[in-house]
Amino acid sequence: MLGGGVIMQLIWLCMQLFIITIFGLQQYTTCNVSTQNKEIVTNTERSDGFGAQFQTIIATVIYAESNNKKYVYTPFKRVAHNYYNVPDFIKKKEWLINFIGNFEINTGNARPIVNLIQFFEKNLIRCANSHALKKIKNIFRANKNVNDYFNNEHLNIAIHVRRPNPHDDRIQGANTADNVFLTTINRLRVMYSSKNPLFHLYSQGNRENFTTFNAQDVVLHLNESIEDTFSSMVLADVLVTGASSFSYAAGLLSEGIVYYMPFWHSPLPHWIPISKL
Numbered sequence: 001m002l003g004g005g006v007i008m009q010l011i012w013l014c015m016q017l018f019i020i021t022i023f024g025l026q027q028y029t030t031c032n033v034s035t036q037n038k039e040i041v042t043n044t045e046r047s048d049g050f051g052a053q054f055q056t057i058i059a060t061v062i063y064a065e066s067n068n069k070k071y072v073y074t075p076f077k078r079v080a081h082n083y084y085n086v087p088d089f090i091k092k093k094e095w096l097i098n099f100i101g102n103f104e105i106n107t108g109n110a111r112p113i114v115n116l117i118q119f120f121e122k123n124l125i126r127c128a129n130s131h132a133l134k135k136i137k138n139i140f141r142a143n144k145n146v147n148d149y150f151n152n153e154h155l156n157i158a159i160h161v162r163r164p165n166p167h168d169d170r171i172q173g174a175n176t177a178d179n180v181f182l183t184t185i186n187r188l189r190v191m192y193s194s195k196n197p198l199f200h201l202y203s204q205g206n207r208e209n210f211t212t213f214n215a216q217d218v219v220l221h222l223n224e225s226i227e228d229t230f231s232s233m234v235l236a237d238v239l240v241t242g243a244s245s246f247s248y249a250a251g252l253l254s255e256g257i258v259y260y261m262p263f264w265h266s267p268l269p270h271w272i273p274i275s276k277l
Contacts, residue, residue, distance in 0.1 A: 038070040042110035047078040050093055050226050051246030055265075057097070058136055058252055059116040065132040066123065072110045073103040081226070095143065096227050102139040121266045128268045137253050140234065149232045154198035157188060158236035160247035161203040161210075176243060176261065178212050180274075184240055184259065187277040189217070192238075200236065202229050240274065 043060040046053045053076065064071035075094060082089040094100050120127055127133065150156040161181055185199055199218045203210065210220055221229065233239055233250035240259045241247040248265050251258045259274050260267040267273065 038068065040070045040072055040110040041113050042072050042074045042106045044112040044114055045074060045077050047080065049080045049246065050096075050230070051244060051249045053079065054097060055245050055249045055252070056116060057099070058133070058249065059120045059127075060113050061103075061136060062127045062130045062132045063113055063116055063119055065130055066119075066126060071103065071132075072106040073099045074106040074110070074112070075100065092225075092227055096140075096230060098139045098143050102135075102142075117265070124266060125269055128270070133252065137255065140253055144231055144235065146235045149228070149235055150200075151198070153196065155192050155195035155238065156200060156236045157192070157197055157238040157240065158200045158202060158233045158250075159185065159240040160233060160242035160244060160250070161201055162242040162244040162246070180261075181240075182212065184274050184277060185213075185215075185218070188238070188240075188259075191277070197238075200232060202233060 041060065041064050043057045046056060057073075061071050063069075076090045079090055079093055086092070146152075159181060161178075162176070181201075188199075189197060197217060199215075200221055201210070201213055201218060202221045202224070204223055207220065207222060210222065213220065221232070230246065230250055233247060234253045236254070236256055238257045238259070239247070239251055239254050241251050241261050241263070243261050243263045245265070247261075248263060251260070251268070251271065258268070258271045259277065260271040261274055
């Protein structure tokens with residue numbers, strides 16, 4: 001038979017376990033209620049180019065995390081620059097960002113968030129180091145292989161040269177002189193001379209308009225798909241952005257060195273202005 005002291009100890013132990021169990025369940029219940037009561041937000045529907053839309057989506061995910069809100073994804077409805085009326089144009093953009101299956105889809109009860117650029121640019125350091133941006137980077141890379149885009153024998157440097165296109169008559173950003181890019185290439189060529197650099201220039205237009213860039217270490221990628229162009233810019237070892245939301249969004253996802261062309265969106269803290277070259 002157990003002594004009285006041992007019995008009292010067992011009773012006391014049981015009481016402690018009971019209290020811990022009840023308290024733990026209360027904590028768990030409270031946590032679930034808190035999660036369920038979070039405001040649900042989503043990205044606004046847009047109809048402009050992929051870069052501007054994806055930049056907005058990225059900012060919305062980060063905004064939700066920073067403000068303790070639940071983010072749900074609103075898929076693309078319309079995307080500009082479908083020059084050749086490709087039937088699965090939007091489906092390919094969904095493959096590109098890889099959000100479907102990795103974020104809950106908006107069923108209609110989420111509040112669209114507008115005017116996010118001000119929030120993003122006032123909180124650049126927090127946004128750059130957010131878990132949300134890390135998640136977006138990871139899911140973007142999950143369905144891509146860098147070897148499909150680059151030869152790893154080189155230091156691959158992607159350069160975005162924005163030029164006019166049939167669906168966008170905006171001059172600003174598309175009129176950056178060739179000499180600006182040529183100067184940048186020459187300086188990077190010297191800086192990375194020991195690393196066997198290869199320059200990949202991404203743009204649109206006729207090849208005869210880009211003869212000034214002809215060189216053994218320069219590869220022209222003209223009029224390629226958004227999927228190939230954007231993926232290459234993100235996965236490159238070094239990215240030189242153009243004055244464009246397309247390459248700005250690629251810079252947000254890049255884990256390489258980013259050289260920033262002056263633009264109306266502020267650079268992340270670790271980006272290097274081309275004026276510093």
